[in-house]
Amino acid sequence: MIPLCLRTLCLxxxxxxxxxxxxxxVDWKTTVGEAGDTLQQYLRFDTTNPxxxxxxxAQFLQRILEKENIPVTRYEAAPGKxxxxxxxxxxxxxxxxxxxxxxxxxPADASRWNGINPFGGEIKDGQIWGRGAIDMKGTxxxxxxxxxxxxxxxxxxDRDVMFMAVNDEEIGGTMGTRYMLDHxxxxxxxxxxxxxxxxx
Numbered sequence: 001m002i003p004l005c006l007r008t009l010c011l012x013x014x015x016x017x018x019x020x021x022x023x024x025x026v027d028w029k030t031t032v033g034e035a036g037d038t039l040q041q042y043l044r045f046d047t048t049n050p051x052x053x054x055x056x057x058a059q060f061l062q063r064i065l066e067k068e069n070i071p072v073t074r075y076e077a078a079p080g081k082x083x084x085x086x087x088x089x090x091x092x093x094x095x096x097x098x099x100x101x102x103x104x105x106x107p108a109d110a111s112r113w114n115g116i117n118p119f120g121g122e123i124k125d126g127q128i129w130g131r132g133a134i135d136m137k138g139t140x141x142x143x144x145x146x147x148x149x150x151x152x153x154x155x156x157x158d159r160d161v162m163f164m165a166v167n168d169e170e171i172g173g174t175m176g177t178r179y180m181l182d183h184x185x186x187x188x189x190x191x192x193x194x195x196x197x198x199x200x
Contacts, residue, residue, distance in 0.1 A: 024153050031145060036128065038064065039141040040121035043130030049104035049170040053080035057103045061165055064144065068151055075184055077167070077175035084165045085187055088150055090157030095192030098162045099147060101140035102169035102176060102197065105132040136197060140165060143196065162191060169197070 045057035062072045065086050075083040090096075108118035108131040116122055118131040132138070147163045166176035173179075180188065 024155075026149060026153065031149065035141055035145045038144070039128055039133070039138060040123070040130075042137045042141060043121035043128070043132055044119055045103075046119045047104045047132070047167075048107050049168065051080070052104045052168055052171065052175075054082055054103040054167045055080050058082040058084050058165065058167075061103075061140075061144070064148075065163070068148055070148075070151060073187070075180065075187070077179040077183075081167050081175040081179075083167060083176060083180055084163075086147070086163045088147065088157060088161045090159040090161065092159070094159035096160035096162050096189045097193045097195065098164060098188065098191035099143035100164045100166065100177070100194055100196035101136045101143055102166050102173075103137070103140070104167050104170045104176075105135070105137070106170050136169075139196065159192070160189065162189070 042057065042060065045054075045060065047054045047057050058074070061084055062074070065072050065084075070086050070088070073085045075085065077083065087096075110118055113129075116124065116129050118129075121128065121130045123129075128138075130137075143163060147161060150157070150161060164180075166173070166180065168174055168176035168179075
């Protein structure tokens, strides 16, 4: 479960400073509503690891980004083991920041969810419920909408901002972050700051 009010507050904190500094208006109600809907949909993809097939979840995120005309690169470590990366270009005067989350989740025992579908993305008592809402699809959606808002508001950046969604974190990260470091290190640039969680 994840409190809607907490996620809303975190989203505002992530987005407010750069947009307010430029005096640009953000339609917060629409943005928060959109993020909540996205999280519910994201939770409905069963990305339990093992086996950890994130194909549909990755495609879901890719469609959202491409709808905003943001290019997405897919890195497939193995069938179903997909990593996604997108980048907003800055001036290059500072090293990039990487927003990183994982798409896979640990198994859920439905009998312990009090009648709630672990992959239903349901709202109950003001909370969004679903396996991965806290670890870590909820964080991923916060990162996604921070990233999208920077793009939509055309915020001038002194550094690149990267969004990355990886697989396989729940069983060691071999096909996720570790794979990206070993085989596509140049895609990370490398980043000066990482916001999120990684299994190396």
